[in-house]
Amino acid sequence: MRRRRECLACQHRFTTYERVERPNLAVVKKDGDRELFDRNKLFAAIHRSVGKFLTSEMEIEDIVSEVENDLYGLGVSELPSRTIGDLVLDQLADRNAVAxxxxxxxxxxxxxxxxxxxxxxxxxxxxxQAE
Known part of the structure; x- marks a missing residue:
């Protein structure tokens, strides 16, 4: 959520971005280790792999948000890392073949x-199939 605010002391206007805090989601790695889902880590992984093939960092942020919504929509407390990768690939398939x-x-x-x-x-x- 995007909000415009104004400081009552100095009248400076600024923008804040807010997100609903979600319950913890554990990711089971290939080696069996578990760690909490981290959207920043997902953003960095996508950016590192395909950053220059997408139009902007905002597009990567959109992909991360879509994937995050899909993950929490599954209603599970833990999931394999493969599920995250598959969801990212689904998003990229609709946006950029090279990415x-x-x-x-x-x-x-x-x-x-x-x-x-x-x-x-x-x-x-x-x-x-999309055509």
């Missing part, structure tokens, strides 16, 4: 050309 493949290559740890080809095939299929 999708770049994130998939990092997230799924591609090691062969065939794995890149599979990701390209998946994004093409999603784009054709």
């Amino acid at each position: 999708y493949v770049r994130f998939a290559s990092v997230y799924r740890e591609f090691k062969t050309v065939e794995e890149f080809e599979d990701a390209l095939r998946q994004i093409r299929d999603k784009q054709h």
Whole structure:
């Protein structure tokens, strides 16, 4: 939520951004470790993987918000990290094919050309289904 405020002492106007505080959500990592969901960590991971292929940091923030809403909408207290990655890929598939493949290559740890080809095939299929 965005709010415009004014300081009564100096009459300076400023903007604040607020978000509803949500219950803790545990993420189960590949190695079995658990840690609390951290939207800043998710933002950084997406930015690092695909930052220059999206139009703005606001677009990344939109993706993070969508993923976060989807996660809390599941109504669970813990989930595998794979679920988060899959939700990010769903968001990227609708926005930018190159960003999708770049994130998939990092997230799924591609090691062969065939794995890149599979990701390209998946994004093409999603784009054709959307048409």
